Amino acid sequence: MQPFTYEALPARVIFGAGTLARIGDEVRALGCKRALVLSTPEQRGMAEDLAARLGPLSAGIFAEATMHTPVEVTQRAMEALRALGADCTVAIGGGSTTGLGKAIALRTDLPQIAIPTTYAGSEATPILGETEGGKKTTQRTLKVLPEVILYDVDLTLSLPPGLSATSGMNAIAHSVEALYARDGNPITSAMAEQGIAALARALPRIMRDPTDREARSDALFGAWACGVCLGTVGMSLHHKLCHTLGGSFDLPHAQTHTVVLPHATAFNAPAAPDAMARIARALGAADAATGLFDLARGMDAPTALRDLGMPEHGLDRAADLATANPYWNPRPVERAAIRALLDDAWHGRRPGG
Incomplete structure (x- = not known):
């Protein structure tokens, strides 16, 4: 240990x-x-x-x-x-x-x-x-x-299925970044994996039946677990990108997290293999980034920034803002790579596709 x-x-x-x-x-x-x-x-x-x-x-x-x-x-x-x-x-x-x-x-x-x-x-x-x-x-x-x-x-119980999906993906993002955080620890990591698994299990059930109380309970517990992870360790690239897009382009918060998460995860995958294995295991998927994308797409959640009102001409400015101030990330943050990530997210491409 x-x-x-x-x-x-x-x-x-x-x-x-x-x-x-x-x-x-x-x-x-x-x-x-x-x-x-x-x-x-x-x-x-x-x-x-x-x-x-x-x-x-x-x-x-x-x-x-x-x-x-x-x-x-x-x-x-x-x-x-x-x-x-x-x-x-x-x-x-x-x-x-x-x-x-x-x-x-x-x-x-x-x-x-x-x-x-x-x-x-x-x-x-x-x-x-x-x-x-x-x-x-x-x-x-x-x-x-x-x-x-x-x-x-x-x-x-009255939270619409669409908002349930994006809100849940927003919560999952907290745990994804907690699993490769610089100040990560085994307690937070265990809670992160549990939170992702609870939400990944519950959200598709909520989409099928919004009144499923057991699924609602699992999702709410998972959201709390993911929130605790966000509160106890530092976040990295994904949250930086979402704060940039939301604050500078007035994009909806949860929907932006939903779209960006698979692409930020794919970006960091080579530098955080252990985290990716745990994310994939919690999702019940073969790959973390594609598993997240497929979870969102399977719930008819947004998968492209252009569908949220993000102008394509704003991608250069977003890349500039997201790389203006240095911050820790498991993989070095370089403008060209971030611009390419944002382009994938704008078009809604499936990671690795």
Whole structure:
């Protein structure tokens, strides 16, 4: 056994069905009395139901969370927080809402509860990505890690199959990169493989029957496991590319991860054979990169950047941005190779095809 360092993240995790009924107790356990409920505009109804459940513990609702956590949206949320006298936040929804809760915590140190309704996994990480002026920056700090994560399988039953697929592929990306991370360790690697396997097993079943509760439970567990991996080790090329494409070209987050993942995996495959073997084993596939591509394609998930609205003329700029600042990756990051990777992803070519 090689020496390693593993740092567990200090968060309380509640997992099950019907767990939303415990939200009032969790707010009180944090010593809070006025929770600001956060959501996207599309999930306002869910936020209103949650606020009603909280009763006098609810300070109000801010339903303007949006993709990539724009700084200007966070500033409006901060104004609402102060005006309502809130002493904590409860974020219900996917990565956009979780990101807003984290952005508020960064600025206030107020406790936060995350209630995920997708498989993004960001609720399990001390990582925050924010956009300002068309650029996305990320930082890692325990200040943004939610104190409580409340997983309720019932809340995922209404997640449309298409969003389930891309959200799940987004989660798998966290574990893929964890398996070849520079600061990887056997604990995180075991969890990464388990997370990929749970999602790869569950997602096709969800596509066939969105009400399959066992599949929904497996997917939600897998998303948590993958999120923990993202939170405990560093990420590399795949996440750099997705942050560049999302922040600079306003591409949808989960869909971008879905498209880029097979190509980033193929790029790194020669430099990380052990990781590739574990990914392939978790997928039940002969090859990691093609297994990921075929999983996405089999669910009718997007496989080409051009279908997400990425302009072909933007590929050069994306390659420039993705290679502008040095960062660790198992295979050296060179502009020509990254430009070729992006071209494959733009056209939706099957890796190795």
